[in-house]
Amino acid sequence: MEGLKDVIRDYVTKEYLEADSDPLDNDTPLISGGIVDSFSMVSLKRFLENRYRIQIPDDKATPEAFDSVNKIATLVEEFVAKKG
Amino acid sequence: MSNIGSYEDRVKDFSWSISERELEYTPGEVINIGWYATDRICRLGRGAKPALIHEGFTGVKRTYTYNDIRLATNAIGSFLRGLGIQDRDRVCLFLDRIPELYLGFLGILKIGAIAQPLFSAFGDESLYIRLSNAGTSAVITQKKHVAKVRKVLDRLPHVKHIITVDHDGKAPLKEREVAFSLEAAPAVENFAVFPTRAESPSVLHYTSGTTGQPKGVQHVHYSLISQYLTAKWVLDLRDDDIYWCTADPGWVTGTSYGIIAPFSLGVTQCVLDAGFSAEAWYRFIEKQRVTMWYSAPTAIRSLMKAGDGLVKKFDVSSLRHLASVGEPLNSEAVLWSQRVFGRPFLDTYWQTETGCIVISNYPGMEVRPGSMGKPFPGITATILNPANHEPHPAHGKIGLVALRSGWPSMMRTYWNNEEAFKNKHRKGWYLTGDRARTDQNGYFWFVGRDDDVINTAGHLVSPFEVESALLEHPAVAESAVVSKPDPLNLEVVKAFVTLKPGFSPSQDLDLEIMNFIRKKLSPLAMPQEVEYVDSLPKTRSGKIMRRILHAKEWGEDIGDTSTLEND
Numbered sequence: 348m349e350g351l352k353d354v355i356r357d358y359v360t361k362e363y364l365e366a367d368s369d370p371l372d373n374d375t376p377l378i379s380g381g382i383v384d385s386f387s388m389v390s391l392k393r394f395l396e397n398r399y400r401i402q403i404p405d406d407k408a409t410p411e412a413f414d415s416v417n418k419i420a421t422l423v424e425e426f427v428a429k430k431g
Numbered sequence: 432m433s434n435i436g437s438y439e440d441r442v443k444d445f446s447w448s449i450s451e452r453e454l455e456y457t458p459g460e461v462i463n464i465g466w467y468a469t470d471r472i473c474r475l476g477r478g479a480k481p482a483l484i485h486e487g488f489t490g491v492k493r494t495y496t497y498n499d500i501r502l503a504t505n506a507i508g509s510f511l512r513g514l515g516i517q518d519r520d521r522v523c524l525f526l527d528r529i530p531e532l533y534l535g536f537l538g539i540l541k542i543g544a545i546a547q548p549l550f551s552a553f554g555d556e557s558l559y560i561r562l563s564n565a566g567t568s569a570v571i572t573q574k575k576h577v578a579k580v581r582k583v584l585d586r587l588p589h590v591k592h593i594i595t596v597d598h599d600g601k602a603p604l605k606e607r608e609v610a611f612s613l614e615a616a617p618a619v620e621n622f623a624v625f626p627t628r629a630e631s632p633s634v635l636h637y638t639s640g641t642t643g644q645p646k647g648v649q650h651v652h653y654s655l656i657s658q659y660l661t662a663k664w665v666l667d668l669r670d671d672d673i674y675w676c677t678a679d680p681g682w683v684t685g686t687s688y689g690i691i692a693p694f695s696l697g698v699t700q701c702v703l704d705a706g707f708s709a710e711a712w713y714r715f716i717e718k719q720r721v722t723m724w725y726s727a728p729t730a731i732r733s734l735m736k737a738g739d740g741l742v743k744k745f746d747v748s749s750l751r752h753l754a755s756v757g758e759p760l761n762s763e764a765v766l767w768s769q770r771v772f773g774r775p776f777l778d779t780y781w782q783t784e785t786g787c788i789v790i791s792n793y794p795g796m797e798v799r800p801g802s803m804g805k806p807f808p809g810i811t812a813t814i815l816n817p818a819n820h821e822p823h824p825a826h827g828k829i830g831l832v833a834l835r836s837g838w839p840s841m842m843r844t845y846w847n848n849e850e851a852f853k854n855k856h857r858k859g860w861y862l863t864g865d866r867a868r869t870d871q872n873g874y875f876w877f878v879g880r881d882d883d884v885i886n887t888a889g890h891l892v893s894p895f896e897v898e899s900a901l902l903e904h905p906a907v908a909e910s911a912v913v914s915k916p917d918p919l920n921l922e923v924v925k926a927f928v929t930l931k932p933g934f935s936p937s938q939d940l941d942l943e944i945m946n947f948i949r950k951k952l953s954p955l956a957m958p959q960e961v962e963y964v965d966s967l968p969k970t971r972s973g974k975i976m977r978r979i980l981h982a983k984e985w986g987e988d989i990g991d992t993s994t995l996e997n998d
Binding site: 362365366367368376378379380381383384385386387389390393394397406409410411414 | 488527552574575576577578579602704705706707708710711733736737887888938939941942945946949950954955957959
């Protein structure tokens, strides 16, 4: 999906990083690195669901699946494909 | 045999002087937690023993011996003194779980200043409220969080220093900022620890109530007496333990049992500074050979959710004792841990205000899954009749959990709020704000909060604070905040809002409101659901009736609605 990773990375940068923070790359650990905690993951999940009109079940929204831009993109692509 | 031995015998013969004798503390003499946690252990000949094993999220491991932490805390204390920080000044620690948080805490105490740890995920408004109330002199933080401090600095003239512990020189320091590097700091072998006494203030933790702004719970150095003995008897800490307390020192568990107690006992503790992941946690236990594990129900339920199969991939056989804190531990979690770890998580009950465990299940005592356990020896706990604040004469009646004031780590006051402190007491009892009942064998059973405070994942969130912040959002006209049930976190925040003219409900607005609160207050305070309503239930005098919304969320009877407007 064109630009998916850019969209996720820009959103995380805008919403979860403070000014002057080191820039994110697509493999930066988000959950294990403490950038996004388990509570904040709820709003990130909500953003993805709103933007891509998908529903990510709670059992798929694990800390491991949300741990980097690359992993989130894989998850989103899976549910977008299921939607058809 | 556990450290406590027979609970009944301990209750019979109990005196806090047991702890004083073991710590070789003579009442009336100097008592400084920073010294007890570092210098004293070295004097006992254990300076070469690992005190802190720290692992960051990248897997980098650093080990500090007791002599290392003695020198490091001396260096931090010396640096703070050099800045002009004096005894009783408030010094905030606004840090992730990096070594500087643990060592900075003790360094602050060593100079007689008051340590004010704050959860590093707090948003700028939460930070401002707490720094402003405490009249904080200095903030120790890191590059990642300094922007939040800068945002509120203009409104905090009393903050004279912002100390950044990982300044890399890439961007210039700004007004009032100074860099400190633990690695580069010169070793300070001889350091004059400030001669604090039993009643000298030590720690200021902020906690949320139903109304008003968060309150600063003030503890004193004498709290060590309770924290030491409860850790020894309940957590059963022993000299050869590898101890892991998963709590963040931004909250009281992380300081009482993540810094003060284990270090004063001379135990080796390990810290994992990484976000939660079941796999990472099991790997950490396996790698560090953790023997005693003190965690929280939300984490335990998350581990349960990850499945039994995952545990089996790791060698967790080193675990010999498990305990839990923060919110009631459901019986399923107790039974699950018995099945997968071969031992139950023992629930412990206490609060920021109590400073130490006050009701608990004990090693060697029969565990009743789902129960809070029994009062710690030396603690008098009861269930009060809310109507007259007298103890219920019979078991089984639900009432207010109350504690007879007077144990060493009981808070001494709420910072600058003596009235709130007085309001927490009735007839010599400290009112915890929780409801429970006892059974015929003296076990306490948690029922719920007696107020509107939301306990989410073991952290208290004030509905008032969230409602006030919501009103600052341009779309929100009115708001009411209650808890809603959550299988993982026990409760989460739910907001009911009415919108101003020109705004209409949408999924994007939901998200905008959620993020607004997350950044302003904290991720814990972020509503996980926003419901738009045409009007909120109010009394005829205009007060919002949260209890009606709460009852609906929890499927409870809404009770008396005779005072409801438009009813």
